[in-house]
Amino acid sequence: MIALKKASLLQRIRGRVSSLLIAAMLLTALIPAIEKASAKIPYSNDWSYYKEITLSNSAAGKILRIHVVKGVGTDDPSTNTIYMNNKCQQWPYDIAFATSYDPDAATMLPFNLIDYNDTDAYFDIKLTDAYSKIYILTGNSNKELAIHTLSRPLDVYDAFTGDKFMNTKDFDFVGASMTASDVSSLTPAISDDEVEGIVFDGSYYYVSTRDNSGAFLYKIDLNGNVVASEKLGDPPLIHGGGFDIYNGKLFIPVAEATSSPSTPSKIISVWAANLTVDRTVCEVNDHIGTVMLAPDLNRMYLCNWDTLKIYVYDLNGNYITTITSPPQNKIQDAVYTDGLFFCSIQTGDGNDHVIAVLKPADNGNSLVKVGEIYTANGRTRNGLTWYAGNFYVAYNYGGYYIYKLKGAKIAMEIPAGEQYVASKNTFSPPTILEVKEKMGGNGKHNVGFSQTFPCPDTEATQCIAWKPYPTSQPPYPEYYLKDGATYSTDYLDWVANEWTYLTLEWLGSSYAKLTKNFQETIDATLNYGSGPYYAGAQTWGSADSTLYVQYLAVMPYADPEPSVASTTVWQNIPRDPPACSLNANPTSGEAPLTVTFSMSASDPDGSISSWQLDVDNDGSPEYSGTGNPPATQEHTYENPGTYIANLTVTDNDGYTAYDTVTIIVTEHQNQPPACSLSANPTSGEAPLNVEFSLTASDPDGNITAWWLDVDGDESEEYSGAGSPPATINHVYDNPGTYIVNFT
The missing domain is CATH 2.60.40.10 (Immunoglobulins)
Known part of the structure; x- marks a missing residue:
């Protein structure tokens, strides 16, 4: 009988390492703490400079007028004149006024860019409190903060709200005039039946079309090349209508080309970058020809055939309400800016030169019409969009065209024949009326205050600023003041068809001052009661006379007026580090x-x-x-x-x-391997056939060699490289007790 003894591990390990303690703590004292500056820059990362302005006669709610000069010079507080020293890079847009240059403490002050040329600009700043100091900021903000070229002052910053101020949005509608012409007209290679809508982002035009084979969307570069296209619908959905863009997505209707569709219209969103379809926003059981977006109100207006209905949804495609009697029919395309929709209209006159102006009301759940724009020569029936101060139109009339409307500043047009525009609010002196206007033709007009609404239709006894052209009292075209039948003895030269800026300071019931282009002034004694008065403008007397009013505002007059006491030098605005x-x-x-x-x-x-x-x-x-x-x-x-x-x-x-x-x-610490050995059987008569089971592993490496000594004489009978085999059989021929070592 024999007995077997196993050894689990023998010290025949090839190699040796030292054991090291691993430290898990971080060394925090090797580098000093980093101090980050706390300086701030307000409003825009591109504002670069500021100047402190100390005020005199500051009062809450009053208007401070500042004359800003683009070039180099010395500030003149006596005339409220500040020199920019050529620091304003995008003149005059990169100018703002605030209570501080620190955004944690600053309030942007409401202001209006009254007028400007290549060298000079005039700002009205509303003092929301009796500030002793304010700050003028400049640099390169790359923004048009004070004015949008659409219409001055459609985006007067923070709008001078209240009874003492109005702008073009406050008028009962009279009308507007805009000249139009082809400017580098593009003729993209589009062969579809009809163009429906257009969007322009400054780099590409996006045009939707209708065709018998389907609805299509085209992406066109500034040279008129079609760089991408996408089919948005298959028959019967062949009508891709007027559309808009928001957050990089184009919201486009795809519908049947009929007023009584059998298939619901789809409103789909398409990524402008690559014209891939994002999703179907909603479906409507009607023909939807135009999508109008008002993102600030979270509203999407969907116009049906001839705009007999407008369905109101939110931007996520949830239905809100239906406008059953829209204020405007036959809307083809629309663009939303300054809180207003400008809509191309199919007037059916063969020219289609009308752009209707609509304004959301009732928290965005309804629309009201506030005006129209008449283009002198330029078809606006089809696609209409707006970018950086200009309207862009896409249409197919004897070919496919994209063109820009010149003179896209919108001005109210008051034709002759007892036409007027007046404010909805009433005013009492002391008050200032400001107007930028021009007139052509042989009629007359007046601009000023009236105790009636509208202003009188003849040479008024109550309107205090007016001018005739070209032959009336006095017999030459000039500005002057009128008090009833009495005219002032001083006159200001006037040129027809040139924009002129007038300020009428009505200082109570006995004195008025009329200033032309901030320079020429005439004074008059006026005898009026305490009001209330309306502010307005009117024309009369000749059919070929037209008055254009680009800007009309009424503000409170302060006595004494706020003024500039002193200024500092220009200073760099400190920046925030990353x-x-x-x-x-x-x-x-x-x-x-x-x-x-x-x-x-x-x-x-x-x-x-x-x-x-x-x-x-x-x-x-x-x-x-x-x-x-x-x-x-x-x-x-x-x-x-x-x-x-x-x-x-x-x-x-x-x-x-x-x-x-x-x-x-x-340093790497080598761990020893492990092995196990078992035998079956462990005893028996000679000759005895024993099966050894062997396993081996290494926690941080590989097994490179193994040895099996079956009789304990330290001379292995079996060995090899790498891991051992799972089993080895050995026959013991002679009786005895054997110690088996596995290494």
């Missing part, structure tokens, strides 16, 4: 150690322009790039040591920020 964060996982381990760095960066007043990751703080970054850093970056440390990884980011102003993390890499 911020960044760097983390690592793991932060310690044996070599070779693969670490995943997590990175993030932001800039409160701009953008991140570049980043660098220096994994060993040797001043030479291993990883870098432009823009924001990637979310993660892997790096493998091959050698033991303590490493400080440094992430540095730079913003568009050149300011930097950095963050660090410490990585500890220890």
Whole structure:
């Protein structure tokens, strides 16, 4: 009988390492803390300069007029004149007024750009409190903050609200005039039956069409080349109508070309970048020919055939209500700007020169018509859009065209024949009326205050500023003041068909001052009661006479008026630095150690322009790039040591920020292998055939060799490279007790 004895491990290990303690703590004292500046820049990352203005006679609700000069000079507080020293890059749009240059404390003051030329500009600033100091900001904001070229003052900043101010939105409708002509007309290669809508984003035109084979959308570059197209609908959905753009998506109706469709119309959103369809926003059981978006109201207006109904949805496609009696019919396309819809209309006169102006009401659930624009020569029946101060029209009339309407500033047109425009509010002196207007023809007009509504239709005894042209009292075309039948003895020269800016200061019941273009002035004694009065303008007397009013406002008069007491020099606006964060996982381990760095960066007043990751703080970054850093970056440390990884980011102003993390890499510690040995049977008569079962593993590597000594004489009978076989059979021929060693 024999007995077997097994050994689980013999010290025949090839190689030896030393055991090291792994430290898991981060070294935080190696780099001092980074102090980030707390300076701020208001409103826009591109504002660059500010100047402090100390005021006299400041009073809440009063108007401060400032004369701003583009070039270099010395400020003149006595005339409220401030020199920009050529710091305003986009003259005169990059100018604003605030209570501070620190956005945490600043309030943007309401202001209006009254008038300007290449060198001078005039601003009216509403003092919302009795500020002793205000600040003028400039730089390169790349924004039109004070004025939109659509119509002055359609976007008076923060609008001078209240009874003492009105603008063109406040008038009962009289009308508007706009000249139009082809400017570098584009003729894109489109062969569909009819163009329906257009959107322009400054780089590309997007045009929808209808055709018997389907509804199509085209993307056209500035040279008229079709760079992309997409079929939006198959028959019977062949009508792609008027549409709009919001958040990079085009909202387009696709419908049957009939007023009584059997298939619901679809409103789909399409990505402008590549013309791929995003989703179907909603479906309507009617022909939908035009989509009008008002994003600020979360409203989408869907016009049916001939606009006999307008369905109101939110931008997510949820139904809200139906406008059963729209204020305008036959809307073909529309664009929304300054809180108004400008709509191309199919008037049926063969020319279609009318653009209707609609305004949302009732929290966006209804629409009212506030006016019309008549283009002198330019078909506006089909697609209509607006960009950077100009209307753009797409139509197919003897060919496919895209053209820009010249003279796109909208002006109220008051034709002759006892026509008028008047405010909806009443005013009492002391009051200032401001108007920018021009007139042509042989009729007469007056602009001023009246105790009747509308203004009188003849040479009024109550309107106090008027002029005849060309032959009336006095017998030459000039401005003057009128008090009943009495005229002032001074006159201001006037030229027909030239825009003129007039300020009428009505200082109570006995005195008025008329100023032309901020320079020429005449004074008069007027005898009027305390009011109330309406502000208005009118023409009469000749059919070929037309008065154009581009701007008309009424404001309170202050006595004494707020004025500039002193100014400082121009100063740079301090910027906010960027911020960044760097983390690592793991932060310690044996070599070779693969670490995943997590990175993030932001800039409160701009953008991140570049980043660098220096994994060993040797001043030479291993990883870098432009823009924001990637979310993660892997790096493998091959050698033991303590490493400080440094992430540095730079913003568009050149300011930097950095963050660090410490990585500890220890020397690799070899762990011994493990093995097991079992036998079956472990006893029996000679000759005895025994099956040995062998296993071996290494926690940090591989098994390279093995030995099996079946009789304990330290001379292995079986051996090999790599891992051992699962079993080995051995026959014991002689009786005895054997110790078997597996190494």
